Amino acid sequence: MMKKKTNKALLSLVLALLLAITGFGSGSAPAAQAEEAGLDGEDSTRPETVIRVSTVDELLDAIGPDRVVQLEDGEYNLTQARTYGDVSAGEYWHWVDAWDGYQLVIRNVAGLWLEGSDAQRCSIVTEPRYANVLAADSCDDLHISNLTAGHTPGEGYCSGGVLDFYSCSRVRVQNCDLYGCGTYGITASESLSIIAENTVIHDCTYGAIETFNCEDVRFVDGTIRHCGYSKEHGSDWYAFNLLHAHGCNGFAVLNTEISDNNTETLFQSSYTQGFLISGCSVRDNIVGQYDWGGMFFVSGQPVTVRGTEFVGNQLTGPFFHADADTPTAAVPVVDENGMGMDQAALEGLTRVPCDADSYTFSFTVEYFPEEDQQMTGEPTVSHVTTADEFLAAIGSNSVIYVDAPLIDFSTAANYGGAGGVYYYWMDVYDGPCLVIQGVRNLKIIGLGTDQTVLQATPRYADVLRFDSCSGIGISDLTAGHLREAPGSCAGDVFEFTGCKDVEVANCGLFGCGVNGIGASDSSDFIIRNTEIYECSEYGANLWNCSHFLFQNCSIHDCYANGLMLTGTDHILWNTEQVYDGVFEPAGENVSTTRYGLERPL
Numbered sequence: 001m002m003k004k005k006t007n008k009a010l011l012s013l014v015l016a017l018l019l020a021i022t023g024f025g026s027g028s029a030p031a032a033q034a035e036e037a038g039l040d041g042e043d044s045t046r047p048e049t050v051i052r053v054s055t056v057d058e059l060l061d062a063i064g065p066d067r068v069v070q071l072e073d074g075e076y077n078l079t080q081a082r083t084y085g086d087v088s089a090g091e092y093w094h095w096v097d098a099w100d101g102y103q104l105v106i107r108n109v110a111g112l113w114l115e116g117s118d119a120q121r122c123s124i125v126t127e128p129r130y131a132n133v134l135a136a137d138s139c140d141d142l143h144i145s146n147l148t149a150g151h152t153p154g155e156g157y158c159s160g161g162v163l164d165f166y167s168c169s170r171v172r173v174q175n176c177d178l179y180g181c182g183t184y185g186i187t188a189s190e191s192l193s194i195i196a197e198n199t200v201i202h203d204c205t206y207g208a209i210e211t212f213n214c215e216d217v218r219f220v221d222g223t224i225r226h227c228g229y230s231k232e233h234g235s236d237w238y239a240f241n242l243l244h245a246h247g248c249n250g251f252a253v254l255n256t257e258i259s260d261n262n263t264e265t266l267f268q269s270s271y272t273q274g275f276l277i278s279g280c281s282v283r284d285n286i287v288g289q290y291d292w293g294g295m296f297f298v299s300g301q302p303v304t305v306r307g308t309e310f311v312g313n314q315l316t317g318p319f320f321h322a323d324a325d326t327p328t329a330a331v332p333v334v335d336e337n338g339m340g341m342d343q344a345a346l347e348g349l350t351r352v353p354c355d356a357d358s359y360t361f362s363f364t365v366e367y368f369p370e371e372d373q374q375m376t377g378e379p380t381v382s383h384v385t386t387a388d389e390f391l392a393a394i395g396s397n398s399v400i401y402v403d404a405p406l407i408d409f410s411t412a413a414n415y416g417g418a419g420g421v422y423y424y425w426m427d428v429y430d431g432p433c434l435v436i437q438g439v440r441n442l443k444i445i446g447l448g449t450d451q452t453v454l455q456a457t458p459r460y461a462d463v464l465r466f467d468s469c470s471g472i473g474i475s476d477l478t479a480g481h482l483r484e485a486p487g488s489c490a491g492d493v494f495e496f497t498g499c500k501d502v503e504v505a506n507c508g509l510f511g512c513g514v515n516g517i518g519a520s521d522s523s524d525f526i527i528r529n530t531e532i533y534e535c536s537e538y539g540a541n542l543w544n545c546s547h548f549l550f551q552n553c554s555i556h557d558c559y560a561n562g563l564m565l566t567g568t569d570h571i572l573w574n575t576e577q578v579y580d581g582v583f584e585p586a587g588e589n590v591s592t593t594r595y596g597l598e599r600p601l
Contacts, residue, residue, distance in 0.1 A: 047066045049066060049067040049068065054071075057082050063109065070117075073122050077152065079101065085101075085102045093107060099128075100128045101130070106136045107139065109140075113143040123148035127152050129151060129160060132162065132187075134164070140169045142165075148177040148178075150181075165187070165188040166189050170192070171195065173194075173197070175197075176196070179204070180205050182204050185202075186219075192215045196218070196219050200225070202227065206239055214245075222256045223259075224243075225257070228261050240265070241293075241297070244270070245269055252278070253278075254356045257280070259281065259285065263285065263287060265321060269298045269302075271438075272300065278354040279351065283309070283312050292321075304336060307354055380399070381398075387415075394442065395439065396441055405451060430458045431460070431461055433460075434465065438467070443472075450478070455479070459485060462492045463491070466494075472496075472501070472502045473504075474505070478508035489511065489514055492514050492541075504517070505526075512536055516535050523547050529552045531556075534557050535558040536558070543566045543568075544568070551572075561585075565581060
């Protein structure tokens with residue numbers, strides 16, 4: 001999990017407590033009670049300090065740790081704040097450029113409770129269509145209750161969601177109304193214990209909930225309805241994935257009404273452990289638009305379903321998405337006993353509400369100490385000269401020395417096949433892309449930028465893609481697409497999704513890759529002494545990323561010789577902090593200093 005240093009000590013304690021998760025009280029009262037049952041067997045105490053606010057400026061001024069902010073009835077339009085767009089306005093919040101306006105981000109706060117009196121009488125709204133309504137970054141013990149949140153009526157469809165949580169822990173959303181045109185009602189990445197109960201998500205255009213690399217996400221006693229429709233496009237519009245968990249541990253939808261949605265895929269589980277649907281009603285949804293997606297789209301471990309009815313749904317695609325080009329689970333759905341369930345078995349179920357108080361999901365949390373995030377024990381060291389040897393050496397706590405002038409991943413014996421424990425092949429139109437997944441502490445070291453090349457032949461594939469990895473080091477090599485192949489590229493050189501603690505040092509990254517480095521939902525990167533050139537778009541394209549340092553790097557002969565930043569925080573080019581948008585450094589800054597991991601003699 002990605003955690004910023006300001007929050008690591010607290011989050012480490014929470015991680016340790018999660019080793020023995022217990023249930024939670026789904027019927028606990030919201031703000032009125034002085035004490036509330038803890039989310040993970042730990043008391044979450046309502047702060048004693050109470051601040052009452054009646055305007056948007058008073059709301060922003062009140063944001064801080066260990067306090068209850070009570071909102072009087074009315075609409076709080078964030079766009080009308082006196083500080084709107086001032087990136088340095090608040091100590092515990094800031095504005096982030098969202099293309100057509102600014103997005104409020106609450107950050108580094110512990111023990112903040114935002115309470116309305118009733119969701120029908122109290123709302124928080126924003127006007128920019130590309131901004132999330134409320135975003136939180138590196139917050140702990142955050143409560144949002146008895147509120148409505150969404151975008152104001154206006155022209156155009158939204159590209160921003162409603163609630164977004166990044167690197168947060170112990171978040172509870174209670175008795176809220178989250179509406180579109182927001183793309184998703186709730187999005188979360190790299191977060192721990194996100195629990196929404198007695199909450200309605202409706203009329204969102206992309207889906208209801210989307211989570212990446214989170215642990216313990218629950219949607220309880222709620223309603224998800226009429227998502228996947230657009231005011232501008234009507235029934236011609238549809239959602240992508242209504243409920244999507246990617247690389248998560250524990251994702252539960254309990255006692256929820258899911259009806260009248262229009263979506264490609266209703267339940268998508270991508271390499272998630274503990275995806276549970278229990279006590280739900282799945283009724284009158286349109287699923288599988290344009291023969292893509294399905295009721296279930298599962299990669300990795302199966303989804304567990306129990307006590308859930310499937311009634312009156314219209315499928316224009318398959319019930320279970322599976323095709324030769326997509327890595328999907330052989331058994332996508334199982335019952336509580338682990339037995340596979342087909343469409344007939346699922347449609348034969350009746351709804352039996354579950355006891356949400358008794359829900360538990362136990363899993364092992366990998367803990368990385370504050371100062372030393374390396375795994376214990378001596379790493380496994382491999383010297384490789386072929387693609388097959390490279391693939392066999394991929395694993396956690398490993399060092400791969402590439403002792404060859406060229407490794408072309410398309411020459412692997414299992415190219416496009418089943419993959420291995422820590423990698424798989426993802427089809428990207430013109431050939432498979434190598435994806436390294438879930439690895440901790442992996443170093444890849446070449447002979448030098450002029451002596452080792454990592455190469456991809458397909459133009460739509462990234463040369464190397466990393467998903468949900470940490471402690472990655474890549475040094476002393478060159479990477480790019482096969483120069484002799486025809487056509488322009490649609491893949492990046494290095495792509496990172498949900499990764500942290502990454503160093504790229506003494507490398508050359510060249511086009512036709514679209515971007516030298518692409519990253520999303522990632523943090524704590526150092527790119528040193530690296531040359532990025534001949535890419536068709538940017539040197540680096542970062543989305544929803546934080547704490548990146550580009551030191552002594554050179555970007556040249558690209559479409560834009562710089563960085564494209566969206567929803568980012570603390571991005572440094574040498575000593576200069578840069579902000580969202582396009583940043584092109586003045587002149588080149590190339591260093592010949594050798595930095596990084598030393599090769600053994």
